[in-house]
Amino acid sequence: MEYDWLGFGYAALVAAGGVVGYAKAGSVPSLAAGLLFGGLAGLGAYQQSKDPKNVWLSLVASGTLSAVMGMRFYNSRKPMPGIVAGASLLMVGRLGLQLMEKPLEP
Template sequence: MHDFCFTIPYGLLVVSGGIIGYAKKGSTASLAGGLGTGLLLILAGYLSLQAFHKRKNSYFSLILETACAAMLTWVMGQRYMQTSKIMPAGIVAGISVIMTGFYLYKIATGGNHIPAKTE
């Protein structure tokens, strides 16, 4: 699987979570964090997709995706440890740790594998 296949939906999920947090609790921190991180993830996924169309790897995108997922793992993991609330902190931390592992795997294996051009 290519990183952009998971990054764009993951970014949309983070954006949605920030908007829902703001709508339910009036939390501007949720809105800013969700929109900021989610839009960065969507941008990184888009850049990776564009590089794939050009038959190249975008290591910049992979590093940005990994940094965002690791940051979300740390922040939401800390919040989960303090509050023990599964929703949203535990869920976001769990998804983010899986995504961080996926991105590290993609970096270790050389990024997106570009299929050979057939004529």
């Protein structure tokens, strides 16, 4: 089994973003969202490691984060939402390419 190390690294970045948001601003919603979406991204990376065609959970998590954090970055110009939005957008592109190159037949 080949592990999706990029996916696990992305999940760690998202979770770390939530922890940084909590540490810097005391934001409990940032901590909760970071851990929730980091966990979902980690679970998606695990699922993709088991079955490379199973990209849907990772795609939904990274797509949602790219939109939400992109809006937060646009409104605040703070670095952490920009980093997470950029990484999420790259992850959406990566997963989209993987989805297009692998047939979805059972």
